[in-house]
Amino acid sequence: MSRPARYHHGDLHSTLLREANRLLDEDGIDGLSLRKLAERAGVSRTAPYHHFRDKNVLLCALATQAFSQLDEMIGRQLQGEGSKERIQHFVREYLRFATEHPEQYELMFGRTIWKSGEPTEELKAVAYRSFRNYAERLGSQLQGRLPADTDPLRVAQASWATVHGLCRLLIDGIYVNREDIEAVSEQSVALIMAALAPST
């Protein structure tokens, strides 16, 4: 039998997170309204405010979740010794992450949180951790192959910006052709690797 409607939901916090992610996928970041969310959770308009101070905090929670996934993916894909193939595979995985969850990606890196809103300390922590993770692992993959005057951190920042730029162009709807993007990313990796000393 279906549970009777109780005054106390019981597990509203995690229900809100789950349904918010669903709403994000379906209606996009603009379509995610707290009122729709509350209705989905079977609860009144202002109930969510007892679990998330405001909409910004809710969005930060979603972004934090997504960053954890990204961080986990980085760790999984960029382990072991480096090679052009491995790095290209990572880039494809990154593109896949961004395009399969475009609204989450937008939340993670977009101005909704970072500019208009105010990123949570928790979000900032996991975001910076993700990038540090990427920089360190890429650095060790390119170990000894960079020109002497080249700071590995800068290479990490530059390469991340490139992949990120491609993702944004795709996600924001400026580029629509997924295959083009993949070709461009492979070109980028090839070009950078060509500038490196061969691996020993």
Add this chain to the structure above:
Amino acid sequence: MSRPARYHHGDLHSTLLREANRLLDEDGIDGLSLRKLAERAGVSRTAPYHHFRDKNVLLCALATQAFSQLDEMIGRQLQGEGSKERIQHFVREYLRFATEHPEQYELMFGRTIWKSGEPTEELKAVAYRSFRNYAERLGSQLQGRLPADTDPLRVAQASWATVHGLCRLLIDGIYVNREDIEAVSEQSVALIMAALAPST
């Protein structure tokens, strides 16, 4: 003496564009509401609708203006023969363009228009023209220096994505240090140029 308030504004169309740009600079893209805009222009809430079908069309008009400026800048900076210095100077100018008018840049490339809204034909035309302009000029600057298996168009796409990615990270508030970004961009250019054959 100050003009009396007339029923017909006289030049509302261009006044709206001008004040919209001011509002954009002051309050950001989220702060730009048609009602505030109408008030600034000294006109009632719905008057703008007779000059712009809806908010999306207004924003497209602003973005179109900005793209024209960008296109003009590309033509100015990327003429003549190519050199590492010239390209690095162009990148700095691009960064300057994006950071001096961050809200316009957001409008030009952001999802507000391209994903959530519907880009005007006019906007699409000038946007594509800008990129074609960039691709052609960069291609001629790198003439004969690219590896045989390297499509100049791909290089243009990749390099644009990189600079664009940097701009987004800066504009969206993820990176805050302007000098870091400049160092990263110089690193990127140096890395790509290192992969090229020396100019004849």
Add this chain to the structure above:
DNA sequence: GCAATAATCTTGACAGTGTCAAAATAAGCC
């Protein structure tokens, strides 16, 4: 077990948004 406290949820309200419909006003044209 029971009272006090805290957590949770609801209804009502407010200011703000984009945009439509219908009416009012002005300008241009024959």
Add this chain to the structure above:
DNA sequence: GGCTTATTTTGACACTGTCAAGATTATTGC
């Protein structure tokens, strides 16, 4: 001067985030 068209206005609607005050349930101290 009268007709048509372009502008502009007022009124309205549905939507948004969020606050305040009250209702309900859970938890804790004794």
